[in-house]
Amino acid sequence: MIAIADKTEILIEALPYIQQYEQKTFVIKYGGAAMVDEELKETFAQDVTLLKKIGVRMVIVHGGGKDITDLAVKLGLPTRFVQGQRYTDEAMMEVVQMVLGGKTNQDIVARINQHDGGAVGLNGVDNGMFLVRKHTEGGADLGLVGDIVRVNTTFLELLFTHDVMPVIAPIGVDTEGRVHNINADIAAGCLAAALQAEKLVYLSDVPGVMVNNELLHSLDRSRAAALVDAGTVTSGMVPKIRSAFGALDAGVNKVHIIDGRVKHSMLLEIFTKEGVGTEVVH
Ligand SMILES: Nc1ncnc2c1ncn2[C@@H]1O[C@H](COP(=O)(O)OP(=O)(O)OP(=O)(O)O)[C@@H](O)[C@H]1O
Numbered sequence: 001m002i003a004i005a006d007k008t009e010i011l012i013e014a015l016p017y018i019q020q021y022e023q024k025t026f027v028i029k030y031g032g033a034a035m036v037d038e039e040l041k042e043t044f045a046q047d048v049t050l051l052k053k054i055g056v057r058m059v060i061v062h063g064g065g066k067d068i069t070d071l072a073v074k075l076g077l078p079t080r081f082v083q084g085q086r087y088t089d090e091a092m093m094e095v096v097q098m099v100l101g102g103k104t105n106q107d108i109v110a111r112i113n114q115h116d117g118g119a120v121g122l123n124g125v126d127n128g129m130f131l132v133r134k135h136t137e138g139g140a141d142l143g144l145v146g147d148i149v150r151v152n153t154t155f156l157e158l159l160f161t162h163d164v165m166p167v168i169a170p171i172g173v174d175t176e177g178r179v180h181n182i183n184a185d186i187a188a189g190c191l192a193a194a195l196q197a198e199k200l201v202y203l204s205d206v207p208g209v210m211v212n213n214e215l216l217h218s219l220d221r222s223r224a225a226a227l228v229d230a231g232t233v234t235s236g237m238v239p240k241i242r243s244a245f246g247a248l249d250a251g252v253n254k255v256h257i258i259d260g261r262v263k264h265s266m267l268l269e270i271f272t273k274e275g276v277g278t279e280v281v282h
């Protein structure tokens, strides 16, 4: 048990942060184990609600690759991979819409609202939030996968003035009205940039960026480039790092990659001097 004096000290340590972050915007990329484990889902919902209640403008962008794969398997849809990445054909895009923009999104919203978090589920199609162009980088044709070319934050601003927390599925639409799947890390980075967020936090299933089994507390651009070149940073960590630097360039103040498997890691990152995970720095 924590003694009363220690409890009050912990609460008071949070005060300057509460003052600093009131009315600021935090974009949280929600993914990995924190979206699967029952207890972690619950603590996540508590954390984002607490932050919103102290006056932070909270925005959640979620992944859901596992849910998509699960339903595709149930429906007997084959998953095609091109250079290790999922190919999104029209049938798969329907699953993406049903799952990401449907059940996955609503499950997160329902859980947050159990705690009175005032969450509303959206996706990038709503009010043309994410305008996309077919993804072409790297040469591989991934089908209906989009790169964000413009973010429209008008509707989100409206929600903030009504104290609503948007929970956003990474789906966008092109100029022809075709819906596309978007990498959730990249969507979170673009949204943080467009909102000029104070913080962008990636919740993942690792302690942060690891090198030789050790956590990097801070990572700058040249080190990141070297780690990617050397093959030390690969797969799902690459879009996080790329979009992290993109967000910093666009004026986002701080970017953190933290361990979503640790209960309340988000609160530790935000309310303590020490912080956790990897901070991506200029
Ligand atoms: N140097 C590295 N340090 C840490 N993780 C790394 C590194 N290189 C590659 N990775 C991989 O990146 C993964 C994190 O990205 P991943 O896309 O799998 O999860 P996520 O984005 O949190 O979840 P989701 O994609 O389901 O939303 C880690 O599980 C790890 O396998």
Ligand SMILES: [Mg+2]
Pocket (backbone or CB within 6 Å): 031, 063, 185, 236
């Ligand atoms: Mg990922």
